[in-house]
Amino acid sequence: MDxxxxxxxxxxxxxxxxxxxxxxxxxxxxxxxxxxxxFAHGDVYTAGSFVALATLTLLGATRHMAAAALAFALIVTFxxxxxxxxxxxxxxxxxxxxxxxxxxxxxxxxxxxxxxxSLENILQxxxxxxxxxxPQVLPNPFFNLGAVGVGQMQLVVIFxxxxxMLALHFFVQGTKLGKAMRATAQDWMAAEIMGIDINKxxxxxxxxxxxxAGAGGVIxxxxxxxxxxxxxxxxxxxxxxxxxxxxxxxxxxxxxxxFVIGFVEVMTAQYVGFQWAEVTIFSVLILVLIFRPTxxxxxxxxxxx
Amino acid sequence: xxxxxxxxxxxAVISLIAMGPxxxxxxxxxxxxxxxxxxxxxxDLPMSGGExxxxxxxxNAVLLAIDExxxxxxxxxMMFEEVLKDDAVNGVHDPAxxxxxxQELLADSAVVGIMGNFNSNVGKAxxxxxxxxxxxxxxxxxxxxxLTKPEFGALDVRKAHPTQxxxxxxxxxxxxxxxxAADYAFKKLKLKKVAILDDQETYGKGIADEFAREFxxxxxxxxxxxxxxxxxxxxxxxxxxxxxxxxxLLFFGGVTTTGGGLIRKQMxxxxxxxxxxxxxxxxEDEFLKVAGDDANGSxxxxxxxxxxxxxxxxxxxxxxxxxxxxxxxxxxxxxxxAAKIIIDAVxxxxxxxxxxxxxxxxxxxxxxxxxxxxxxxxxDTTNKIVSVYTVKNGxxxxxxxxxxxx
Numbered sequence: 097m098d099x100x101x102x103x104x105x106x107x108x109x110x111x112x113x114x115x116x117x118x119x120x121x122x123x124x125x126x127x128x129x130x131x132x133x134x135f136a137h138g139d140v141y142t143a144g145s146f147v148a149l150a151t152l153t154l155l156g157a158t159r160h161m162a163a164a165a166l167a168f169a170l171i172v173t174f175x176x177x178x179x180x181x182x183x184x185x186x187x188x189x190x191x192x193x194x195x196x197x198x199x200x201x202x203x204x205x206x207x208x209x210x211x212x213x214s215l216e217n218i219l220q221x222x223x224x225x226x227x228x229x230x231p232q233v234l235p236n237p238f239f240n241l242g243a244v245g246v247g248q249m250q251l252v253v254i255f256x257x258x259x260x261m262l263a264l265h266f267f268v269q270g271t272k273l274g275k276a277m278r279a280t281a282q283d284w285m286a287a288e289i290m291g292i293d294i295n296k297x298x299x300x301x302x303x304x305x306x307x308x309a310g311a312g313g314v315i316x317x318x319x320x321x322x323x324x325x326x327x328x329x330x331x332x333x334x335x336x337x338x339x340x341x342x343x344x345x346x347x348x349x350x351x352x353x354x355f356v357i358g359f360v361e362v363m364t365a366q367y368v369g370f371q372w373a374e375v376t377i378f379s380v381l382i383l384v385l386i387f388r389p390t391x392x393x394x395x396x397x398x399x400x401x
Numbered sequence: 402x403x404x405x406x407x408x409x410x411x412x413a414v415i416s417l418i419a420m421g422p423x424x425x426x427x428x429x430x431x432x433x434x435x436x437x438x439x440x441x442x443x444x445d446l447p448m449s450g451g452e453x454x455x456x457x458x459x460x461n462a463v464l465l466a467i468d469e470x471x472x473x474x475x476x477x478x479m480m481f482e483e484v485l486k487d488d489a490v491n492g493v494h495d496p497a498x499x500x501x502x503x504q505e506l507l508a509d510s511a512v513v514g515i516m517g518n519f520n521s522n523v524g525k526a527x528x529x530x531x532x533x534x535x536x537x538x539x540x541x542x543x544x545x546x547x548l549t550k551p552e553f554g555a556l557d558v559r560k561a562h563p564t565q566x567x568x569x570x571x572x573x574x575x576x577x578x579x580x581x582a583a584d585y586a587f588k589k590l591k592l593k594k595v596a597i598l599d600d601q602e603t604y605g606k607g608i609a610d611e612f613a614r615e616f617x618x619x620x621x622x623x624x625x626x627x628x629x630x631x632x633x634x635x636x637x638x639x640x641x642x643x644x645x646x647x648x649x650l651l652f653f654g655g656v657t658t659t660g661g662g663l664i665r666k667q668m669x670x671x672x673x674x675x676x677x678x679x680x681x682x683x684x685e686d687e688f689l690k691v692a693g694d695d696a697n698g699s700x701x702x703x704x705x706x707x708x709x710x711x712x713x714x715x716x717x718x719x720x721x722x723x724x725x726x727x728x729x730x731x732x733x734x735x736x737x738x739a740a741k742i743i744i745d746a747v748x749x750x751x752x753x754x755x756x757x758x759x760x761x762x763x764x765x766x767x768x769x770x771x772x773x774x775x776x777x778x779x780x781d782t783t784n785k786i787v788s789v790y791t792v793k794n795g796x797x798x799x800x801x802x803x804x805x806x807x
Contacts, residue, residue, distance in 0.1 A: 098645065101641070101642075101645045104641050104645075104671075105638060105641055105642070108637045108638045108641055108671075109638070111637065112635050112637070112638070115635075216491070220492070225449050225450040225451065225453060225489075225492045226450065226451045226453065226454070226492070226687060226690070227451055227658070227662070227687075227690070227691050229690055229691065229693055232693070236669075236670055238669070238670065238671065238672040240672065245671075245672055247637075247670045247671065249670070250637075250670075316634075320634055320635070320663065320666075320667075321666055321693065322634075322662070322663060322666070322691055324451070324492070325492070326491050326492055326493075326632075327634060329632065330631075330632035330633070330634070331634070361638065362637075362638035362641075365627070365638035365639040365642055366638060366641070366642045369627055369628070370598075370627040370628060370629060370630070370638075370639040370642075371601060371627060371628030371629065371630060373630045373633075374630045
């Protein structure tokens with residue numbers, strides 16, 4: 097066993113898992129509150145990259161800018177991507193999902209797939225059908241620490257993802273709005289009776305999930321240096337798997353699921369063969385669903401009539 | 402239940418009409434078509450998405466060939482016309498879409514032959530259809546040997562008429578392209594240990610297999626071999642695994658959109674600073690865009706001669722540049738020749754599918770802008786030249802070419 101290699105791969109897994117986790121949070125929050133699998137979420141994440149790309153281009157950001165100007169450009173980019181995506185999430189919920197709330201489950205599910213295709217096509221019309229280079233404003237040197245090493249962007253990805261996850265955790269657990277979200281997730285009818293505006297709360301959930309996806313999009317754009325309108329499809333599918341693995345509806349579970357899948361993917365690449373990555377990911381999912389149908393940290397949701 | 406049965410029966414009837422050989426759409430063009438004003442050449446290429454940079458310059462060359470034929474008077478007053486189909490779905494070439502396109506093309510009795518497709522796995526799906534219909538299909542760029550050579554399983558794609566060849570190509574195959582890439586790496590670049598990644602598609606896996614075989618034969622070592630799950634964006638883990646095996650070359654079998662560009666870009670992220678080589682799937686501008694500055698120092702082979710180096714192609718190059726105000730793509734000259742063969746066949750025997758196919762099958766010493774060649778008994782060109790390119794200052798530059806023509 098080459099321990100140095102294992103450490104290197106753990107860093108890779110942590111980076112990949114952090115990205116999956118951030119996207120998975122959006123899936124799990126929406127599912128938790130209205131039991132809808134929001135298939136458009138992966139595309140919201142890709143749209144975040146596109147907004148970031150447009151913003152950076154507009155600001156003329158390059159790697160050779162002064163540090164202060166670059167920091168300003170990055171802050172504007174993050175804000176733009178997060179706010180625009182948050183607003184997009186709210187609009188999607190208002191016009192695509194709210195009219196179908198309370199109908200049988202198949203209708204909103206199909207609508208979600210439709211929204212996903214619409215977003216993909218809008219992105220394709222906007223930036224074209226080919227992969228688009230993303231400005232490499234942050235250098236990505238590889239730090240050789242003796243036998244192991246880490247890329248600078250990997251540290252950025254891991255650090256910023258963890259900050260976002262902690263912020264979400266404190267918001268949901270520690271604020272009044274978070275409490276309203278949890279109450280609505282538990283039983284929206286009772287929550288409404290208690291005076292919670294559930295429309296607002298559900299919109300807020302979409303807003304926060306989409307803000308996270310938007311930020312995730314900016315980070316991966318910077319990390320991979322490339323965006324493609326179709327990227328959200330695979331990323332969304334895997335993040336959705338992460339959410340189910342962790343226990344859909346459970347935010348801590350989604351984060352855990354994301355990291356587990358990230359590790360499974362890199363370990364497969366290292367020790368089994370990269371072509372088996374998806375096979376192992378989905379095998380793990382099947383095993384978890386057989387032996388723990390509620391996911392790793394799943395919550396038992398009450399049956400609704 | 403009964404309604405379901407009716408539905409199924411209805412579907413079965415419809416699909417029989419649509420696909421059955423000998424049904425109305427697949428009849429050869431005859432007197433009725435002759436009375437029409439145009440002779441149609443079906444074209445199926447990836448025209449949208451990440452591969453549009455492949456399809457567009459190839460299609461431009463086809464249009465150029467048709468234009469020239471029409472300016473010269475067409476055939477007995479009838480003009481040539483292109484019917485273009487796009488086989489890219491969501492930006493990536495798609496065999497099912499290609500098959501659907503070819504069926505639509507064949508359903509039009511004015512279509513005398515088909516120029517295309519571009520990607521080998523699309524050919525796997527379309528050749529059985531054109532073979533059953535007995536319609537000529539000429540590809541500018543499909544390089545997988547399994548499409549023509551029985552020893553690579555080509556009889557599977559021409560089950561309907563195993564001995565009646567209808568599929569031809571004007572490019573040599575990956576059982577040459579792969580070895581050229583291996584030879585160049587081993588002999589010229591003096592690289593002895595290779596790690597191989599492929600995209601698990603017909604073309605990518607095929608060229609990687611041929612590369613591995615030749616590299617082993619030369620005495621080199623293949624330290625690892627992995628496939629890429631479709632749609633992967635993050636290659637850091639597999640590149641870290643490869644780095645640990647200390648190869649001195651990374652060979653990629655596949656095209657830019659299935660990972661060719663991102664892999665090159667991410668090699669640097671994990672500190673893997675070795676040369677990178679691929680087949681014609683990465684020798685395109687799209688690769689330069691995706692890999693950015695990191696593209697420099699990559700090598701790639703193309704199953705065609707460099708048109709810029711051919712005295713016979715000077716007129717074509719000038720005409721192309723004048724008409725489209727841009728440089729032709731790697732397979733433009735081949736696309737021009739593929740279309741020209743169909744046009745010349747019509748001029749020789751008239752717009753009849755069966756006669757056109759027979760004329761092309763017997764093509765001997767055909768003089769074209771990419772040299773003089775014949776089609777062998779499997780439909781492969783006897784013109785066997787493979788070029789090697791490298792990226793310098795963000796551009797693909799021609800390095801060398803190897804001639805296998807006997």
